Each structure stands twice: as structure tokens, then as C-alpha cells.
Amino acid sequence: MLLNFFVLSFADLKKFNYYYWFAFPAPSKPTMHLREICSDIKSHLDTNQLNDLTEGFKLLDDAQKAFFAVVKENNRVKVKTLTDILNDTKGVKKEVNMQEIYLVFADPSNSAKPGWPLRLFLAALLDHCPDLVNSDIKIIGLRCNITGGIEHSLVFNIQMPQEIHPMEGTGWVGWEMNEKRYFGPRLANMSASMDPKVLAETSSDLNIKLMKWRLVPDIDVEIMKTTKCLLLGAGTLGCHVARDLLAWGFRHITFIDNGKVSYSNPTRQVLFNYQDCLSGGRKKAEAAADNLKLILPTVNSKGIAAHIPMPGHPVGESLKDETVSNIKFITEAIAEHDVVFLLLDTREARWLPTLIAAHYGKIVINAALGFDSYLVMRHGVCSSSQEGAVSIDNSCVPGGSLGCYFCNDVTAPGNSLKDRTLDQQCTVTRPGVAAIAGALAVEILVGLLQHPLRVEAPAIYNSNNDSNDEQNMQGVLGPVPHSIRGFLHSYQTVVPTCTKFKQCIACSDIVIDLYRKEGIDFLLKVFNSGTYLEQVTGLSELHLTAEMTDILTFSDEDD
Template identity: 45%
Template sequence: MSESPKALQFAPFSSFLDGGFWHQLCHNKLNVYGLDDSPKPLHGTYFNGDAEGMPCRMSLEHSSFDMETKTPSQCFRAEGNLYNRNTIDDFKTIDKKELLDKEGAEVWKAITSGAAIQNPGLLSRLMVLTFADLKKYHFYYWFGFPCVCPAEDFTIAQTLSMTQAFCQQELDELLENYVTYQSGPECASGYFTLVKDKSGSSFFDSLANTQKHLDAGEKVVFTFADPCTMPENPGWPLRSFLALISYHWGKQLRGEAVVMCFRYRSKAGQHDAGHSLVLKVNLSSMDDKSTCPRCVGWEKNERGKLGPRHVNLSASMDPARLAESAVDLNLKLMRWRLLPELDLDTVAKTRCLLLGAGTLGCNVARNLLGWGVRTITLVDNGRVSYSNPVRQTLFVFDDCRSVPGGRPKAEAAAESLKKIFPGVNAEGVSLSIPMPGHTITESAIEQTRADVARLAELVESHDVIFLLLDTRESRWLPTVMAAAMGKTVICTALGFDTFLVMRHGNQSYEPVPSPGPTQKLGQMITGDQLGCYFCNDVVAPGDSTRDRTLDQQCTVSRPGMSFIASALGVELLVSILQHPDKGRAPADTGNEEASDHPCPLGLVPHQIRGFLSRFQQIMPASRAFDKCTACCQKVIEEYRSGGFNFLLRVFNEPHFLEDLTGLTQMHQETAEAEIWDFDDEESFSSMEAS
């Protein structure tokens, strides 16, 4: 028993955060908050059954951001706000006193309005000020547990243990009543009363009935779930509870209240509350409604001083998850400030098939990673040679020498992508693509059939096909397959100091006029009218490497060309994905205003032709050719109906495609027209001479 009244001291809360809290904060910052630094609701829980010696803890985890989450059994809830700052300077300079007073005013409002009597959980409030460095995974934070204080401290007149205040029989009854009461909804707040009626019976009841019991002359012991384990001091929740008691019932209680700090332990079916405390408290006046009393509640740091804490989770967080989050960081920063309508999910889910794992294929793959694409398949039949690593960014010297003849390019490139970013679903496929003009012998037919089937399977299972192959004829079969299956195609080709980047049209196979030349100013060609890589040809693709010297067989380009063309190819794809019409987006030619464009990234051209010698680019657009050897209606219908037998004729018969599409007839008509023009000119000259 205390000898004389002394100031009541409360054990402050200590914040306890698990790793899931920081993971969820990272997720919310990237995907929900962005640059929005307005207060965000969150909640924590505390427990009144800790073992002796444990601090008075407020726990937060990943579910703390979900206000619909149910409070765990035997735990009690505190709600409040998260204040996440965008810069470390803002975190340091924000007015901490103003912030605490703002949150404390909410507690005072709940007390004075009586809302805390009906919903006592409003007395337990928390706040957390944070700054998250998402590049280094350093977190700065400062917790506050706001409470209002009277002008003069509450004093304690008497402290009793539970065993001193109650006999064993009464204590057993209390425990039984507490377990029953705790199963009801009222106890979830952690504030209630122990009422002893005139018949001598005791029971727990909600605060909402306090006035009724006092008016009836019944004895009321104000009770709260106490998270403290100290032998003489109550926990922090009592502070605002006493303010509520003083404000509403201080005069009726004549300035003195009996408070029970209920501490409940249950282990192996044994229940114990003997370490609880019963306090006789001298109340202070709290009946001034004009101003909110002084507020306290900032948590002390590890050094025992008022100040923020810092945690470095760069070593403990899962590296794969760190990499995945970091990959998306730059993209989400774009969406925060510059392009809020940017659809990153569509880009990430797009499955890309890269035909060619050489100079273009490596650079396209790297750019796709930068845009967050998660599924990349590379196809190539070559091996890494000693000349490759300096130009082809996914290979290193060991890829040339570790295996005789070099490692397979597609497999080495896919493995390199996974080393760069473990979260990518990368696959390398070694495959030869059959080509027009390259005769298939009898012994090679079955292998060719298998290669065609495998290529068709790959095209079918991907959303976008990149044509990055060395020769013109190697692009023919993928173009036909993609057109037949309605896939988006991005074609990139290099010259010495020129390049072409284009998208193929999403054909509907309705008759279209014979092409005209390049798109004229002021005309718009819709996406289903655009030509493919072969639409400007008037001959079928053939063997382009026959009778050519080494420099003619290889793609000899200025070193920077592949980087420029690859980047433009990927950027063109992303622009297509962001356009409302996707692959059917009309072709822009550079005369449109990008600011008024339906695609948030700007224009969506058909072709980009670059001339590095002049550092110039143009964006022509051309219609699909009704006699195209790759995408016209006749070719697609023959491919769909004839399958491999049709392809075998294309491979082995040099003029089959030209005969099928009408190019042969067109050549004949053109030749005849030239002859007649010549005859007319001769006749005119003869007549003039005579």
C-alpha cells in the first residue's frame, strides 16, 4: 500500500514490427500511395497476457494496413494513421508537435463527445511517421501513441495486487466471468467495468452502462486490458482512460476512482490473473471543453531519447523479391509523376517470342526487361562465336570457349537474362527456321516438319513476335504464322548505316486495293490495313546468301545501330500495348500532335526508318499488298488448308509463291505494257520522220 499520494507513472508502448509490415509498406508505396503523402489508416494490436519482463508492446504486421482485418483472439486493437513522407528531408522537418496534437485532438474529441463511451477503442490511438528508401531498403520511422494529459498529474493513493484485493473464490469467479465476457464483442476494445451490485454479485459490463450503475449506487471498478507486466505501474492505455473517467464521472466519483489493470495469462489450460493490479487513483479536472489538453506519446528510440528509429532490411529481405520490386521501381515512378494512366500490368503479362538471339535479339531482350516484361523466349540455331560478346550484350567470353564451337546462343542468352533478373521466365530454344528458296531434301523432310510444328507452337503460345533474324527469307514463315494466328509482330532489320523498325498489320483478310506507295500526308491507315515486311516486294523471298562473299553474308552495321533499332522496336511495342486499339491502332506518320494522342506514350507509327549517316528518322506508312507473298489472303488460306504440304512447295519451288499470289501475272502485264509503250514511241517517230 502506498504511504502517500504520488504521481502515477505509465509504462509506454514499444512498437514491434515484423518483416511483413515493411514488405506491405513497400508494396503500398509503389502500387497504391505513389507520391500521395496524405494520412493512411492503419491499426496495431496489443496483448494483456505477456510473460513477466516483457515490454508493453504494440504490434504491427502486413495486415495492419487492412482495416477490415479481424483482431486476433485475446488481443486488443488500436487505430490511427500512417504518415509516409516522400523525402528524408520532409521526414526530418515535419512539425512533430503539430502532428501529435492533431492525433491527440481526435482522442479528446472522442472523449468530450461521448463517442469513446460507446466505442472505447477510440481511446487507443497510434500514429507512425515513416520514410522508405526503396532503392536501399532503409526505413526511418517514429511511432506515437497520443494521449491527453490533465494540467496536474493523476496521483495514486493505493496500489494492491489482485490477491490482496480479492479472495481466491472471488478471483476464480472473476476469471470465469472474464473468459465469458471476452468472447463477446464489447471486450475487443480493452476497456470495460467490473460492477458489484447491491446483492454482492460481480460481473463485467461495457462502459456504455456506467452511468446507469453509478446512478443506482452500485460499485464500479473501471477495468482495462493492461499490456504492462511491471509489478506496480500500469500500461499506457490507462492514460486516456483516466481522462475519460475524469471528464464524465470525476465529480460524481468525488475525484477518486478505483481502476483494475487486468492482466490475464493462460497456459496449458491454466488461467491466471493474480499479477493484475487494483489502483485507487486521484483524478484531475478534465472538464474544460474549450481547448484540447496537452498531448504526449512520441516513442523514444533505442538510445532512450525522443527521436526516430532506423532499420536496414537490404540484407534480410528476400533478394529475389528485392530484385522484382526494384525492377518495377523506375516504371512506377514514371506512373506516379508523369503517366498516371500507364498500364504496366499489360506490359508485364505480355509474352514475347524473340526470333533471333544475336545482336538485335540480345538488345531487345534487355530492353524488354527494362519495361518489366516477365516472359521472354529466344529462338536461334547458332552458337556463340568469339566475335559475338563485344556486340551481343547477353554473351561473355566464357560462352565462346566453355563448349567446343561455343554455347548455343538461345540457351546462353536465356541463362544470362535469369542472371540479370531471377524473376524473368526466360527460355532458350535451339531451332532452325525453314525458308523459301532453301530446298528441303527427302532425308530432311521429317526434321523440317518437326521444326515447323515447334515454331507454330511457339508462335501460338506468345502474344508478340519479334523478327530479329539475319536474312530476309528467314522472316517469311514466322510472318505467315503470326498473320494466320492474329499475333502482333515487330520486325527490325539493319543495314550498314540504316535500319527499319515496323509493326505488321493485324489483317482481317478482306480484299484491299493494290498498294499504293507510301502513305500520303493527311491520310490515316488503320491497323488492320497496314502492310508487313514483305508487302513492298514484288518478288518472292529466296536464298539471299548464295554466291555471296563473307561480308555480304554477314550483317555489317555500325555498332550503335542495333542498340538504336532494338530500343525503338521495344518502345513501339509498348506504345501499341498502351493504345486503346492495341495492334489495330492507326498508323501515325509524325504529323499528329502527340499531346492529343489516345496513347499516353505518344505516336504509334507503322514504320520507323533511320539513316544514321544523316542522323535522321522518318515514319512512313503503307497499306497491305493484296499480292504480298507473306500476308495476303491467298497465302494465309493456303497455309491454313495445306499446312506442311503447302510449305514444302514454297521451300522447294522457286516461283510457287509468285504464281500463287499473282505476281507472275503482274510481271507479265508490266512487261507487255512496256513493249506497247516502246512500239507506240517507235511508230510516232516513224510518222514524224515521214
């Protein structure tokens, strides 16, 4: 009865949190003192006596093993129950000499101090035997090891108090402290083993963990979890990229798209289903974010319905406020994320995010599709001092000097949807092209994040697999190309590399400086004129100087 305890508990079953607070009650008085430092039991009992104590302890009934007594007789030891030495009512039996008796308690402590049960034992002993006041008694703290040995037990010499007080006025102590050393409940969070969402999160990382354990021990798993990805476009490319990001361990994915899910989408765009097409169709960005959570509930995904303003698409007064609002949405989103994926239908839709990402120095991964071809590339992120730089031996281009999607162009993007029927405005591709391009876009990002130079990772200029320099440029997952062009009709892939173009209409210093200086006013000029970018970057003069008549025939503004 002395070893009773209380426990207050509460189970928060929704969050799999279990709160519990133990109390091992003991009276605050009387106060006892250790007469001397505890001593080893071997200094009191020899080997034979220890054996006697061990055997006698084993023969005791389980209800008696917590508290009992030991008496030395003729160099031997006898184990006695408390009933053998105490009267039924009060006091010690007359024939018992307490100076020859060791009181024993099962001691749970593993330090030099006695365990909590001794406090209860002595309080109960004084209550039953008031004549023990102001006396010394010997206590054995019995400590059994795994094999049943008691050689680690300790002997305590206790000085009983000089007077005792009525138990009715005694206070009680014994509430356990929590991990913060305050009196309060402890928490057992069982979500890791019981919450299906947490189990799904843990299990989804199994492939990457096996990759690290078995194949690529130097891979940084955590960087994928903390990298925030912004996907501009939630169509065929956006859906494939999102799924591959999820498989690589990325957990922050945001979609921007202003389209709605149509009946033709679910068979190609893998994040949508038939239900998303009903009632006019859900917004693609929102549906993609929600359906991503159905695959992995712990992913941090959201969708933003916004239109991306484009060069050559004039903005009238009626659309000006909406356009300015969309620009702010896109700008804030790019600033908040680490990586921007350009997965849009048209060339001109990629211009604004390319410029803003260059302004903020963000990683940009671009993917574009043809009928049976694709382009996947990363944009250079650097200062202007590295523009156009190539390594001394022309073997590679530093990561900061790589060109963007528009660096190979000598014309500004125009309205590619002008005078086209609805079926002509739709991107028509072989079904496998988007899956291939989406996968390569994610692999380029992962290779970049795992490279020791990160965004400064160089791209091979003249590829030579036997080159030592090329091997030195490799990251954990190998070299990171600047761009990948694939041709499905011939099943061929090439990896061209190009440097920044100082007159680029998207990432050149001229354009970025004008954007920083004029802001939205500069953007509105670009949207309202298909030739403004060519004028400010000097491309118009370049056309006249070089007499590039053939190139001008392919201009988007040419009727």
C-alpha cells in the same frame, strides 16, 4: 503468471517464410455469465474517483497492474493489490466485503465484450476463493488511451457459477485462428523486404513507376508485365531488344535461335560473355535466356534451339522430319506468345513467322539492318475487310490495314546465302545501328500497347504536326508509326506508311488460306521452290503483264 502464452514457430529461411501459432491458454470451465450488459465506468465512478483510480494505478508496481482491486471509501477510491483482499492460502480476508469492491483487470479488448484475461482471472479467483460460488461480483475492464486516460473503461457484472469442478479434469482452450478462420499457424512472408531477388524485381521497376508518378500518369504498367514476347533471333538485335524489354518491365521473354556463341559475338551481342564461347560455344537461345536471368532473376525467360525453314531453301527427304519438327516448335511458340519480334539475318527467314503470326493475329515487330541503315516496322493485324483501307482524308492508315515486311515486294524471297562465302553471309553493320534499331522496335511495341486502340492504332499517312486529327490519333506516348527507316551516314530518319498488298507473298488472304487449308504440305512447296509463291499470288502474271524486266533482274533466283 496468468498472462503466459505459448508460441510455436518455424522459419523457412530459403523462402523467407515465417510460420507462427500463438496460444493464450485458459480453462474451458467453469462457465461464467454476464449478469447485464456492460456499462460505462462513468456511471459508477465520478470524476474525482476516476482521478483517484488513475493515480493509484500509476503508483502500482508493474507486476501488479494486470490484476488489482478498487474500494470505495467516503466518496473516494483506493487502489488495493490482490494481497490486500485475499488470504495467502484460500479465501477472502474476513474484513473485506466483496459487495463494496471492484475487481480490476487490464482489458486489451476494444469491443463491448471483455478481453481474454478476464477468463483467466475469474478461473484463478474461483480456485483461490471457492466461497465465491453463486455470487455476483463487479469487474472493471481497465482500458487506457494514449494519454493515460481511463474514461473508456467498462464495468461488467459477473455471475459466478453455482458449483465448481476440480481443475485437474478441466480442458484448456486458447489456440489462435489463422486468417482463414481455421485453427492453424499464421504465415509472415518476409520475402518482399529480405529476399534479394524480390528486392531486385521491385527496384528494377522504379524507373517506370517514377515515369508514371511524375510524367505519364495514364501509363499502364501492368500490361508490360503480362505481355509475352517471342524473339526470333538471339544475335545482335535480339540481345539489344531483350535488354530494352527488360528495362520497360516485360517479364516473359522467349528466344528462338539455332546458332552458337562464337568469339566474335560478346563485344556486339550484349547478353553473351567470353565463357559462353568456350567448348565450341553455347546455344545462343539458351545462353541469352540464362544470362537474362543473371541480370534479373525473376524474369521468365527461356531459349529454344530451332532452325527456321526458309523459302528457296529446298528440304530433302533427309531433312523433312527435322523441318516438320522445327515448324511445329515455331508454330506453338508463336501461338503461345502475344508479340513476335523478327530479328533475323536474312529476308527469307522472316517469311514463315510472318505467315504464322498473321494466321494467329499476333503483333509482329520487325527489325532489319544494313551497313549504316535500318528498318523497324509493325505489321498490321486485322480482318481482310480492312485490307488497303485509308482514312477519308488520307491522313492515316488504320492499324489493321498496315502492310507487313513483304508487302512492298513483287518477288518471292529466295536463297540469299547461295554462292556466298562465309564472310559474305555474315551481317556487317556499324555497331550503333543494332542498338538504335533494337530500342526503336521496343518503343514501337510499348507505344502500341499504351495506345487506346492497341493493335488497331492508326499510323500517320501524311504527317502534319499541326493537324488536329493527328493529335487525336496519339496514344499515351504519342503516335505510333508504321515503320521507321534510319540512315546513319546522314543521321536522317523517315517514317513511311504503306497499306497491305492484296498479292503479298506473306500476309495476303490467298497465302493465309492456302496455309490453313494445306498446312505443312503448302510450306514444303514454298521451301522447295523459289517461284511457287509468285505463282499462287499472281505475281508471275503481274510481271508478264507489266513487262517488269528491270525488276526481274533483281530476283534472287536470277543467275
